[in-house]
Amino acid sequence: MTLQSGPATARAGRTLKADTITLAHGGGGKAMRDLIEDVFTSVFEPADMEDQARLTDAALREDGATLAFTTDSFVVDPIEFPGGDIGKIAVCGTVNDLAVGGAKPLWLSAAFIIEEGVEVSLLRRVVASMRAAADEAGVRIVTGDTKVVGRGSADKLFVTTSGVGVIPAGRDLAARNVRPGDVAIVNGVLGDHGAAILAARGDMALSAEIESDCRPLNALMEAVIAVAPDVRCARDATRGGLASALNEIADAAGIGVEIEEAGIPLRAAVKGVCEILGLDPLYLANEGTLVLFAPPEKADAVLAAMRSTPAGRDATIIGRAVESHPRIVVMQTLFGGGRIVDMLVGEQLPRIC
Template sequence: MNGPFSLPRRAPRKVTQPKVTLAHGGGGTAMRDLIEDVFLETFSGAGHAAPEDQARFDLSALAAQGDRLAFTTDAFVVDPLFFPGGDIGKLAVCGTINDLAVGGARPVALSCAVIIEEGLPLETLRAVVASMARTAAEAGVVIVTGDTKVVARGACDKLFLTTTGIGVVRTGLDVGIAKGRPGDVVLVNGLLGDHGAAILNARGDLALETPIESDCAPLHDLVATLIAAAPGIRMMRDATRGGVAAVLNELAEASGVGVRIRETDVPLRPEVNGFCEILGLDPLYLANEGKLVAVVPPEEAEAALAAVRAHLLGREAAIIGRLAAERPGRVVMETRFGGERIVDMLVGDQLPRIC
């Protein structure tokens, strides 16, 4: 997979082996078979343009959508590859779309680099690639270029993905982690910690009677709804590794404000709250893949909340706190028992390899 995802005019080659071998990364006919059969056929369908080593874009078409280009990249090493509510392919597409969206950008196109461990069943690879194509199509985003590498057994764990995305930032929008002001309101778009809980359960570390699904979802349409309702929005950030706690600490430090949140207002699924209590985990630090933290001016808070709750991905949205001039750089939680505690940054991660 090297260059734009488009098929040559002849019939695509086919892979006959049941598993990926080192030859599939060697640059010869086996590699061409893999790329054309698994990637090009899935990502571009009936495309006919000659494959190149890069994707090309019409600058005038991009400029018509906004006045700045957003660019991001992310790697995905989740274990297991498939989990309730998603898989590594869906995760890679949604994660990169969301990184663009929370900067106020309309996602346009993605690239994908794939590192495959020798011996990976071809059915597994096909399922992941199909999931990527389906997720991208549903989100209205195209996967336009990429690369494939195959490494020896033990050099990686089954399959690693790296996706890069470009998007166009809406004209006049200026959001950022340093834009928060005292009095601003902190909003989240739903139940927190579901992705971290789903991964933990999929690894067999829990035996929940009610399986928890990952919240993995592309947020760009929700973001557009939020921006329309709160044009003065200060900041958005998707709460992935480190959870909401990491986002709020970054906000407090960058904006030079204090952040005060209320434990009773933090939306949690009872199952997530329960297993966190059993295992000694803090749900504020659990990863999410379909949740964002937004900071809006106080006069726009109710309109923002109503608009987000009206969206499919925001029905459980809640205002969880405010920014304050006191205790700048600190995140303080008002507990359900009437006390206070500092919500600090973790040194590491409660759960490794969740994305």
């Protein structure tokens, strides 16, 4: 199935009559065609119904441009939560994986594994959310697939997205570029997504009003690169949180990282959830938060650029790269000591994204 995002107008001739998904909707016949045309292509706007997307963009013809490609699967529970849903995460997560590497995201694919019995109204909400997120990020969903499985073979809905973007000539964002003295900057508060998912599950009777930070970050990255083309690298702090992202960078660059506990931006509600449940906010997942390293002389310009965008209004410096303790992340605590911040072992919260 080849899709192309455009104005969201309904296609005539197909109307899905069912309220819930049945195995017939995955059987390849009329029921499947009705599902695809009424729920998916009426929103994503098909270029045609061939088995491949045929793509062209001026950026692909620029000398020295590099193609960037990424893929991810999403199994979040619950499917809908304050601040987003599985569809929004699928688009934003894939866009952000491209953006933090310096790529300009262009096209996405979307594949859906749907459990028999899922309400069609839920699918419509997820698809509408994906379209809205794609429009915000300025990307097109150009191809996709649907599969229906029997009851108990999945948990309502799984989504896999892949993304293609272009890295313009001269850009080289990679962890290996980080040097001692470079500053570590985050674009906003940490842990909102993980805390929002935990509260939405209702298992702990938490009353905290926390929304996921799920959002695309490509506009923020373009603003940063415009003022600091030599920004070293960036990582979105998703599963494993800030701690895992910093450890990955430290290991790849062969440098140490020091962060200040006093500088870690956290909402009071997230702090409260973590204190009650014994969680470490440094390991909580984020879906709209990144950490980047920039040369110290560019720190002020990067902060200003980030704060000029909606996704970076709370940007702040949290630490720096150092020569000492290579490949180890250390946090200077509020009590004056140093604490090693290791990679996450196991998983704090399953089915988080």
